Amino acid sequence: xxxxxxxxxxxxxxxxxxxxxxxxxxxxxxxxxxxxxxxxxxxxxxxxxxxxxxxxxxxxxxxxxxxxxxxxxxxxxxxxxxxxxxxxxxxxxxxxxxxxxxxxxxxxxxxxxxxxxxxxxxxxxxxxxxxxxxxxxxxxxxxxxxxxxxxxxxxxxxxxxxxxxxxxxxxxxxxxxxxxxxxxxxxxxxxxxxxxxxxxxxxxxxxxxxxxxxxxxxxxxxxxxxxxxxxxxxxxxxxxxxxxxxxxxxxxxxxxxxxxxxxxxxxxxxxxxxxxxxxxxxxxxxxxxxxxxxxxxxxxxxxxxxxxxxxxxxxxxxxxxxxxxxxxxxxxxxxxxxxxxxxxxxxx
Numbered sequence: 001x002x003x004x005x006x007x008x009x010x011x012x013x014x015x016x017x018x019x020x021x022x023x024x025x026x027x028x029x030x031x032x033x034x035x036x037x038x039x040x041x042x043x044x045x046x047x048x049x050x051x052x053x054x055x056x057x058x059x060x061x062x063x064x065x066x067x068x069x070x071x072x073x074x075x076x077x078x079x080x081x082x083x084x085x086x087x088x089x090x091x092x093x094x095x096x097x098x099x100x101x102x103x104x105x106x107x108x109x110x111x112x113x114x115x116x117x118x119x120x121x122x123x124x125x126x127x128x129x130x131x132x133x134x135x136x137x138x139x140x141x142x143x144x145x146x147x148x149x150x151x152x153x154x155x156x157x158x159x160x161x162x163x164x165x166x167x168x169x170x171x172x173x174x175x176x177x178x179x180x181x182x183x184x185x186x187x188x189x190x191x192x193x194x195x196x197x198x199x200x201x202x203x204x205x206x207x208x209x210x211x212x213x214x215x216x217x218x219x220x221x222x223x224x225x226x227x228x229x230x231x232x233x234x235x236x237x238x239x240x241x242x243x244x245x246x247x248x249x250x251x252x253x254x255x256x257x258x259x260x261x262x263x264x265x266x267x268x269x270x271x272x273x274x275x276x277x278x279x280x281x282x283x284x285x286x287x288x289x290x291x292x293x294x295x296x297x298x299x300x301x302x303x304x305x306x307x308x309x310x311x312x313x314x315x316x317x318x319x320x321x322x323x324x325x326x327x328x329x330x331x332x333x334x335x336x337x338x339x340x341x342x343x344x345x346x347x348x
Contacts, residue, residue, distance in 0.1 A: 003308070004205055004249050004299050006142055006179035012065030013057065013296060014141035014178070016134055016169070017155075018048030018126050018148055018185075019070040019095065020104040021077040024285050024323045026112050040112055045324040046084055047106050048126070049147020049183050052289035052325045053296065056315065058088045059329035062297055067091035067141065069134045071125040077103035078125070096133050101125040108285045110323060115281040127153035131169040136176040143300055144173035147292070148185035149195055156195050163198055170202035179299070181205045183292055184212040192216060201246035205299070207292050208242070210235065210255040217241035221255070232270055232347065235260040239268075250305070254291050254316070257347045259309060271309035272347040274317035274338055286325025291316040297332065314338050 026041040046055055054066050068090050072078035074097050081103065085092045104124035110117040129152050136144065146166060150156055155166040170180045182203040189195065196216040200206060210221045210230055219241055221234040239251040239262035252261040258272040294315030298308030314335045322328035329335070 003302055003304055004179060006299065007177045010140050010142035010177055012067065012141045013054070013143045013145060013300065014067045014069060014094075014136075014139045015050030015054050015145040015147075016069035017050045017129070017146050018104065018151055019051045019068065019072050019081055020047035020106050020121075020126070021080060022047030022106050022108055022285065022325060024108045024110060024283060026110050026283070026323055028112060030109065030111050030118060041323065043324050045326065046081065047108070047286070047325055048104065049289055049292070050145060051081070052286045053145055053147070053293045054090055055088060055326040056290050056293035056319075056329045057297060058090070059326055060293065060297060060315070060335065061331045064300065065091065065141070067094065067139060069094035071096045071098055071101070071129040071133065073097065073101040073103040073125045074099055075103055077105060094134060094138070098125050098128060101128060110283045110285060115284045115320060117284050123151070123153060126151070130154045131165040131172070134169060136173045136178065139176075139178075141178055143181055143296055144170070144178040145181045145183070145292070145296060146170060147183035147289070149182060149199055150187055150189040150192055151185045156189075156191070158191055158194055158198065162194070164195060166195070167198040167202055170199055174202055174204070179204045181207065181292070181296055181299070183207045183288070184216065186211045188215070193218070196242070197245050200242065201248070203247050204249045205295075206242055206247050206251045207295070208251075208253050209288055210253060213238040213242065213253040221253070230255045230257050232260060236262060236268055252295070252309075254288065254312070257345060259291070259313060261305060261309060269305055269309055270347070271313055272345040273313045275342050275345045276317045276320060277342070281320045283323035284320060285323065287316045287319045289325060290319035290329060293329070294335065310339065311335060313344075317342070
């Protein structure tokens with residue numbers, strides 16, 4: 001299967017959207033209301049789609065420019081993000097610092113025994129991020145990434161013509177010659193489907209997990225009898241429904257078992273996830289972003305989509321080995337080598 005088309009004269013990735021300080025808290029169990037749980041460990045790291053994708057690509061030791069675009073506050077958390085980005089060699093010239101705004105934060109409560117996590121999020125400065133704050137003409141990036149739809153208040157606002165700021169930002173990026181990659185977030189939103197519909201025609205590659213795909217497409221990917229098993233055919237159907245919104249090139253839906261990708265010309269690709277033993281899993285925070293980072297790198301390098309999907313699930317598995325969002329990522333070849341060590345799940 002061929003790769004997604006992009007301009008070879010351009011180079012690098014410009015990642016825009018949510019920039020967050022994550023405080024990952026490992027807990028002994030997730031309690032019901034008014035019941036105490038014990039916090040076993042606390043780690044602070046960057047969070048949000050673009051931040052995680054950029055840090056993941058750094059950890060994967062890619063050799064092309066990486067730039068950030070978004071909004072943070074002038075508080076201590078905002079300064080921490082700037083310092084962390086500079087330490088990683090990221091271009092922050094389009095990372096706006098807003099006076100009087102707090103930087104976005106998320107408490108990621110992660111159950112030690114399962115790696116499953118629950119998020120408590122403060123939007124902060126991210127709610128102010130708008131299409132006027134990104135100048136795509138200043139960038140020669142090959143890929144423009146936006147994350148997350150439905151978690152950027154100003155960009156998600158639906159106007160009288162049905163457009164959103166996100167749709168206009170993506171349209172401008174494509175007009176400038178960039179290939180656009182868009183990710184969602186698993187949060188209920190009264191306008192979830194409308195926000196995705198507005199952005200879809202301007203997303204060369206639309207990424208979603210099974211929950212987000214269900215909210216955007218109306219198709220429940222689990223077994224019709226209520227089994228939690230995620231069915232490949234239903235993920236493929238969700239991909240088709242999202243493609244029908246006008247996505248120009250491809251849609252990919254991923255879940256714990258693997259991922260399904262469908263192209264606008266009708267090709268289908270199924271990739272099971274890595275069979276990582278439970279004793280290797282320390283947290284799920286950032287695994288979806290690591291999946292996106294692996295796929296973005298493969299697309300940037302012009303790899304076939306089959307190769308890109310393998311790197312994506314391997315990068316997600318690497319992420320699972322550490323509690324934080326990017327600490328488990330490693331150079332590209334080391335991510336790929338995980339397949340020889342653990343193999344892939346069986347998934348039908």
